[in-house]
Amino acid sequence: MEKKAFDLLTFGEIMLRLSPPRHARIVDGDVFEKRAGGAELNVASGVALLGLRTGIISRLPQNELGTFIKNRIRFVGVSDDFLCYDDSPSARLGIYYYEMGAAPRKPTIVYDRFNASVCGITLEDIPEEAFSSARMFHLSGISLALGTRDVAIQVLKKFKEHGAKISFDVNYRANLWGEDEARETIQSILPLVDVLFVSEETSRRMFHKTGELHDIMKSYAQEYGVKIVATTQRTVISPRKHNFTSVIYSAKEDQFYTEAPYTNIDVIDRIGSGDAYVAGVLFGLLKYDDPHKAMQFGNATSSVKNTVPGDLPSSDFKEIDRIIREHNATGPVSEMNR
């Protein structure tokens, strides 16, 4: 592949995440932990941590909250070159409140993201050079459900035109838009997509797919020309204990890749583990062009994300590489990293 300034660019909303400390509740207590989060930022950050150059296109309020987010973006190694700012009186940062669960109490999310500054972003806010500077562009379905839909589609098309691979995570959220609207919108961009992330449940319910999972996954390649289709398989034992693996279909080899699940994952914070999966897979594709490695990196990155607080992954290549090796090890492994 040719050399470009960025391996991956993304587009999407970046939010302030506010959480009561572990086990405390939103309705009580004196503090919120403050963090940055957002599906595309999570992906860009995960890929950056693994060693590639990434950036995010977004719009932030021109105030202290926007600066906090900008600082956090840089902290996690993602370029802020393509951020723009909203200095209108109504500028605001979308927020979500997240409370962790403990069986039988489930995690709770409260969104407050209407009218965020990112909804006012226009194509003119994005420098033309951005579109030709990335090997791959990633988008989440969330950006199609919100006020950013039209711009998001335009941006995706411009990246495609400039030769970037297109990655798309369906990420369907029933509380954001209806199934019919989502299906129609997404189907209109699927022909542009090279790498598709879609859950089995979404394939069945929203896309009305039926039959075996493998056939469902393959159908996206057949119908829309998608090259890589990835579907995660999470088993929720309790809010604090999950199993995780995934299946990847590569059209080129017409082959499925999977592995034994990571079991008994200690779930500290589940938010962002889906995005971490995307990050691991995209890293595997961008770095090695190898769907098997992509599946391995996806599974490991996602599994370990569950164990750290916050949306954003915090694992670098060394850590993920070691976890993959140990996941595949047959003999005893040391109990501690010294």
Added chain:
Amino acid sequence: MEKKAFDLLTFGEIMLRLSPPRHARIVDGDVFEKRAGGAELNVASGVALLGLRTGIISRLPQNELGTFIKNRIRFVGVSDDFLCYDDSPSARLGIYYYEMGAAPRKPTIVYDRFNASVCGITLEDIPEEAFSSARMFHLSGISLALGTRDVAIQVLKKFKEHGAKISFDVNYRANLWGEDEARETIQSILPLVDVLFVSEETSRRMFHKTGELHDIMKSYAQEYGVKIVATTQRTVISPRKHNFTSVIYSAKEDQFYTEAPYTNIDVIDRIGSGDAYVAGVLFGLLKYDDPHKAMQFGNATSSVKNTVPGDLPSSDFKEIDRIIREHNATGPVSEMNR
């Protein structure tokens, strides 16, 4: 039932609870978390959170600690109308220190509740109108073990006279009084009790009951005319993992109500989960007059209480209702409340 100002009134000591932060120990560290707690307050608060009007009769020191407790009482939705205050030099708030456990280390409680201001409460401190203002009155056996015994019994009788249903949780604590003294005292009030909470172990050891649990429970109805008898069934897998369900006997239908246990409860803080059970049951009775619903609300409210820090429940109707529905659901349930 006729409309009264309160659905439930209770009487009892309210204490300051001091706990080292999760996993830290009383003997070490720099901070205590400060909270309010007490069996009857926990019950009143649980019922209030579910949507009924409740209050507590108690006596607090007339100082900053008393004010803190008063503020917390209101925070959890319980009326402070029937609180009175002790402005003597020896005024004090009872305290207990609680340290969480982790297998094989058990939770530890240290009490410092002698001579608390509540012990000096008299019938004159309680406005006459209180006794006729509640549909139900609840008392815990703890109030009979402490210096509040005589007043507690008088109060219970006055509520009975004014037509309130009487709820009583035996709550036997061997470190507070002996079995003989407890048995005699409690037997003297059992004829007044409409709703009785008693554990299987207490029935056998303290009340010298033998035979099947169902027969034991029924015997309270037969001997004392109790209408509802409720017995919880907790399995302690480890300090941080419990199973929980309960059995309720209703004399009217001469029937037992139970359900499959909540399993693998993530125990963050076990204190108050028995009181939360009482709250759920009383809510079910007061709201629906339905022993089956009472059992369901009791089990759900108690199970979820284990997952939140502090004595006091923090679940409202919406949360408990959802947990009950999911406990009874047969298909897959969503992993998160969005």
Added chain:
Amino acid sequence: MEKKAFDLLTFGEIMLRLSPPRHARIVDGDVFEKRAGGAELNVASGVALLGLRTGIISRLPQNELGTFIKNRIRFVGVSDDFLCYDDSPSARLGIYYYEMGAAPRKPTIVYDRFNASVCGITLEDIPEEAFSSARMFHLSGISLALGTRDVAIQVLKKFKEHGAKISFDVNYRANLWGEDEARETIQSILPLVDVLFVSEETSRRMFHKTGELHDIMKSYAQEYGVKIVATTQRTVISPRKHNFTSVIYSAKEDQFYTEAPYTNIDVIDRIGSGDAYVAGVLFGLLKYDDPHKAMQFGNATSSVKNTVPGDLPSSDFKEIDRIIREHNATGPVSEMNR
């Protein structure tokens, strides 16, 4: 005065206040302190702490954030009887971010209050009984600057019709509305106002008053029939050191009341000290019907509010009474409350 259920009712927005811990900055760090705040709540809470019965009319989102605010309202002793809830998908709680200052850095406030649930409140949300249940109704000019203007004026009028005294704090904020719009709106309600709080600067700039402060204050009585006019006098030595006193004009006696300023106030958190002043004055008027006592309570309550974190006052009658006595003491006063 006749006996009513409430001494004071207010109407206004209640917000979530998020602050970095003392000296930390919004743009950095990991936590926000979470609190409730809002001009009218601050007033209602201050009066309640001093011993009178108060409540607030407002609208909150029907979610965990709304519940948090409701809990805090009760914690500070204000009735939640007249709160209503917004369960629409766009329900939201207004937020403001507050960062404390340290010379030469000033405190910073970032508002995010557009489209809050309170803006959708209607007269139908308020039970008719509310209007006749209070001896006094208080409103802040902020409620006239926001989407709540029309309802606020209707509410004020209904209280007036039902015989409540009307208290109004101009509280002009140039960042919320223009001077002309503010002047016209406020002038339309001034004939209904009994107790007016207005700063000297606002009198001069926004109301175009000129001349001596005493004459300016008197003019509100002469032109609009206001009975009590109160103007604070704050000297900012540094963000952490203020002096404070006030002047009150009573039309009945045609007299001005003032006292020597509180000096060298240790400012921990300045927000809400203006509202605490209002609370102290209203308490003095409601309790003693005495403008001199009102001025004393206003000055003391406001001064001490500066020394506690959060918008809400936390001083009860005992504390304020002692501070007033010591402010007027001539001999030595003890260094500590034991």
Added chain:
Amino acid sequence: MEKKAFDLLTFGEIMLRLSPPRHARIVDGDVFEKRAGGAELNVASGVALLGLRTGIISRLPQNELGTFIKNRIRFVGVSDDFLCYDDSPSARLGIYYYEMGAAPRKPTIVYDRFNASVCGITLEDIPEEAFSSARMFHLSGISLALGTRDVAIQVLKKFKEHGAKISFDVNYRANLWGEDEARETIQSILPLVDVLFVSEETSRRMFHKTGELHDIMKSYAQEYGVKIVATTQRTVISPRKHNFTSVIYSAKEDQFYTEAPYTNIDVIDRIGSGDAYVAGVLFGLLKYDDPHKAMQFGNATSSVKNTVPGDLPSSDFKEIDRIIREHNATGPVSEMNR
């Protein structure tokens, strides 16, 4: 002086001190800072930090709270050899709650120390060897005001008999006992006292002394044979800004020692600064037998104690020595210890 196992032994109650974090209030918030405190422990700890061997005679509950206190005692370098334990059901640790002030709000203390385990200490709990193992014994008047009075006097006498110098800090607290009772009790032990700490106010009010301070101080030597009389001089500019110095009278040289006050002390936590003064003075006497040095060490140790949170001093010899030198320096001093 002959060599003994301890330079200083003390006798007294050790309490748990609970404080809301700086600026927070007892009536609000979620945590208390937990610390050990007590007049005599503060003194013993201050002398130990400066380099001498000290211990404390006291009685603690035989539970986790007692262990916490024991650990803290050792942490600050004081021997726990002469602690004994109360394993009765009513064992309890005295508590006090302390809230810091900010002008015009004063610091607040709430005591909960009745019936503490220390009140049950008897002479039999103290090993006979203790009385002959110390060069000096120190007592605070607080121990004479509480349930420990009789034992305290017996202990003091036994130390005197075994040749220890006796230090006594009058430390009169009007909320603990009346002036007449205090005067009579203290006068009965004054003939045994070698080193006396008494404030000017207490000399005048409680001991009915009149005239010049120097004459008053001298009178204790003349009437009771006291060798050293020390009186502190604190000026409270605000709860957070004090000036401090002291006067020491030495009967042997018939001379007064004083120095220019430490000015603009940044008061973080005022509690224990009086005890720190005692510690500094006793260190000066025990180490150098020099009243001038004693006055210097007393002033410096007390001044710097105000700047650290908690009752207990935390300054070692190096720090105090440097502060004394800089207090007396005429040229510029470096701004920082590097």
Added chain:
Amino acid sequence: MEKKAFDLLTFGEIMLRLSPPRHARIVDGDVFEKRAGGAELNVASGVALLGLRTGIISRLPQNELGTFIKNRIRFVGVSDDFLCYDDSPSARLGIYYYEMGAAPRKPTIVYDRFNASVCGITLEDIPEEAFSSARMFHLSGISLALGTRDVAIQVLKKFKEHGAKISFDVNYRANLWGEDEARETIQSILPLVDVLFVSEETSRRMFHKTGELHDIMKSYAQEYGVKIVATTQRTVISPRKHNFTSVIYSAKEDQFYTEAPYTNIDVIDRIGSGDAYVAGVLFGLLKYDDPHKAMQFGNATSSVKNTVPGDLPSSDFKEIDRIIREHNATGPVSEMNR
């Protein structure tokens, strides 16, 4: 055994341990928890908590960090009599950073211990009386791997000469030294060792032992005259869930002692649990001279150490004794210590 001033003395490095709060990561966040740690200190502290007199020989920097460590040493009941101090400009305290794990993420340790002040300790720094003042001397293999090797061996020999029993924990760390160097060094001191702690893995890999575990353990007695050989058996189910037991061989009785493992241990902090095992065993030997009790105390002390944060144990005799009894109980045990 004859009475000596100390039951146990140890020699070794004491480090500052810095950990992000539970679940947080070194690479992120704003705080480190600060603690003291070190293999020999952990052992000395564990034995002291159980009721015997212990001390540690070490060298600390003569600065605030050294003072912090000294304070913590005393806090945990270990004598600081034999600490010496380094006041050179290069004085430093060794540090290690510890991050807890959560499956599949393992715990991480980063060492920064080169050139610590302890490496400069010489025999002259240790008062001659130390060597004859202890019934037993304990050393960890870590002290042989670092710059302290020569002095450690000299110290061990001097204690042996003065009649102390010698305890040695092989504690092999591949990241500190090679297997050949370790084997040769350790073999040179094994003839002096009375009590040997060695893991099965180390026996096989580093000492090249083969065959059954029992035969391996016995061989140390046969080859070097070791009296007690102890080998732990830990099963790591996940970073937060372990099982634990051990085998002890006593040459005198030529017998092996073991028991059913503690299962499902809630691992809060695994560091120091090996040292806690040593502490339990040594306590059993020193107090009861009973290998079976030693094995029981070792297993219980180690198991419970896993449940408390920090390297240092915090369990006293009462707690360990109760845990042992409950581990061996056949009927139901109470769920809580009241």
Added chain:
Amino acid sequence: MEKKAFDLLTFGEIMLRLSPPRHARIVDGDVFEKRAGGAELNVASGVALLGLRTGIISRLPQNELGTFIKNRIRFVGVSDDFLCYDDSPSARLGIYYYEMGAAPRKPTIVYDRFNASVCGITLEDIPEEAFSSARMFHLSGISLALGTRDVAIQVLKKFKEHGAKISFDVNYRANLWGEDEARETIQSILPLVDVLFVSEETSRRMFHKTGELHDIMKSYAQEYGVKIVATTQRTVISPRKHNFTSVIYSAKEDQFYTEAPYTNIDVIDRIGSGDAYVAGVLFGLLKYDDPHKAMQFGNATSSVKNTVPGDLPSSDFKEIDRIIREHNATGPVSEMNR
């Protein structure tokens, strides 16, 4: 000036700073706040925050601590392009411990920076392109006092050869090197320096300058060809209250620039305020090429740095610009940024 990739590059050690929370002490307590710090990083960060592109050349350990520092560097907007990593077993990050002061207790610093990874940096670790990519290069005298001296001088010369302006802050620290060695070393590079920061005390003591300050400053221009000489003037009223201004001499105009001091600065954290001054001055020169503006930006940036915790500045252009305007305002200024 020509366009280069960076406006400013620096070279120097980046350390981990560990501080007890405000008012707490190193010798006590449970946590350290963790931050990044270092003279040159502070400068680069300050200039970046004001809007220019900066980077730092340094060497970090290849471990989690190095990653933490790298993340923080990016957080504050400084490029990590020229960082290199040390993966040797002895890799370490230099540390310093900082405890804030409160009169009469001074701030305390304990360094532990020997043998840090940065000391092993070589010219080969720095990509050749670095030297031509910056308009200005800044060095602190601290880098000449440590093991980095030779490389630092080589780097400075290479930047000079490639046309960068050279900025040098003498920053003399007597505890790092002697006056003679410092003077000789610094004099050898002064002919290369364009912008010189030197305190009056250092000019007099270390450089043996005498006479008026203005003449001293001018002499550096005359003797070494320095273009800009800047000297700060700080008055320490107490550890928590400073005044600050500075004098700048520009050789081109042969003129001195100064202004009235910022008074009564609330000092929260004094560390890094000298570096913030350098940052402000360099920004003024790089952005406006105007010594008067440079002096204004230096004074404002330094003054406000004192009010935020941590070494690193956190003020952006908007904030500094407002502070400068208000410092020069003659009328009243608003009390708060809304």
